[in-house]
Amino acid sequence: MNHVSNDDVAAGGARPAEQRLLDVKNLEVTYANGAAAVRGVHLSVDAGQKLGVAGESGCGKSTLALALLRLLPAGTKVSGEILLDGEDVLTMKWGRVRAVRWAGASIVFQGAMHSLNAVHRIGDQIAEPILLHKKATQTGAKKKVGELLEHVGLPAARADAYPHELSGGQRQRVMIAMALACDPRLIIADEPTTALDVMIQAQILRLIEQLVAEQDLGLMMISHDLAVLSDTCDRLAVMYAGRVVEEGPASEVYENARHPYGKALSAAFPRIGDAASRFAPRGLPGDPPDPSALPSGCTFHPRCPVALDSCATDDQALRDAGPHHRSACVHAGSQLPAQPTSASAAERTS
Template sequence: MLEVRDLRVAYGGTPAVRGVSFTLEPGRTLGVAGESGCGKSTMALGLLRLLPATAQVSGEVIFKGENLLTARWARLRAVRWSAASVVFQGAMSALNPVRTIGEQLCEPILLHDKTTHKQARQRAAELMESVGLPPERLRGYPHEFSGGQRQRIMIAMALACRPDLIIADEPTTALDVMVQAQIMDLLSGLVRESGIAVIMISHDLSVLAQLCDTLAIMYGGRIVEQGPARELIGDPRHPYTRALAGAFPAIGDPASRRNPMGLAGDPPRGDLGAGCAFAPRCGDAGDACRTGEVVLWPSGPARTAACVRVLEGEVHA
């Protein structure tokens, strides 16, 4: 359904996404993780050309056989909502505070499905029920809903025109654990029952391990490790992935809770130059890491990692 080839995004000449490539099949979920500033949201918004006009974007985004980066604006507007939609982080800022939920749910249906107001209202009621909210609340305004309920409404809006692809940018951020579990169950059910494809962006590796089939770890605007989600988290091959996994304390393990692994420093900015972008923060970095070309190498069945230790045999597949 989706094939991304060498996607690159820069702001004012400063690179933010540096050659990201991946594929996604119908009925599958791809998780994307990494620190803030690693390029996750920029990559996701670049897929549907939702970035500012000042962003420089190159590469190919082949969605259902069509390159969205070269598509005409009229065609791109037709693809958004009806074929691919986005669940933005921060549901309160994404919803219009002076319009009812019903009006906001009906708008994309009326625009893309060319239906009547009565039919759009019926579809909006179905969407509310599908995310566990009573249809009577279509008359309500965003401030009358809790954070978890607003996030469910955002998911309902993303589903309004029955898209084939949903990009969910941290949909469980700032939600309590009970609501977070409900949102994950909802997304899992949609993938299972409707066969849609989902790109899920999150800082929470436990959420991605539970929800996603494949996981991509981003650092410095690049994918540094990719593979089956549970395998990748349970047995990371890249030192950055190990650091991310180690930052989460294990339940029932007092030692990890009191002394989480963590990682000093910040993600890189600007031109990275030669070598591995993670080398300045990596305790295992050698000369080959700082000077050689680093790409995604095979690191096991259906797995890749951008670490020279994989080639040197120090990370066993």
């Protein structure tokens, strides 16, 4: 079984399952076309903890995020458990799910311009869930909107603006304000800074970190950028072909990945001052497998530069790869063999 959990929280000790904010157990998601997008995922997030979920496009990380609040399209099969404050989201009645989506957990999507309604003022859009879920008066909701905007670094007067009148960074701040509107305990941020320039990205990330610390929120941040996640999160879970293939302390996974895929993701980002990464960047040939036609054995083996013959037939479960660090790799118990450059790897898979 592919098992991953965040038993080892940032403070060092494990928390009992009943105290966890989010506890996902053996989550499986299969789309109507037969694509197995999420396969046997276990993970947890505690209040005040920041979990990063990394991987290429198509690895299942956004499907995982949508599954947590039952936002997947009709016809999708979902099994396992998604315990939010001990209550299983998958067995909730629809009325309860609607309440939980704002008051229990909320999502910050990438591309704020596509998530905001272009013909409504942003203040009205932030106020809508407050009026619906908090049963506030118009006056109370307006006051709350102003407080939320100021909390994310925008003047309260910007409530009268339309989305097109704001910059990309300001729109993303609006999305964060909206996510906080009903005081949720868990924030799911799906690529929240992808469309932003580096300076604005840094500001948004610092804002998210500040809000998590001040309000004791749980955060699940999804990104393809291991460098961003390692700088923002306490722990990292690396996904490939619908599974978590590596997890551990964020800095440890980024600096000393123990799965070839995690190592390739980390090496894709050159380090400032590191001549080796600048002049000999490593890439990863090929693409993630089709979720409806997964290869046998370890699903990463067709692209793996250090695969053994057994990897083509033997699946790999997560195993200890160091203190609080796990990897689903046959090499997990030792340092990974030297990996070839991207050119050599391409020749190997051609």
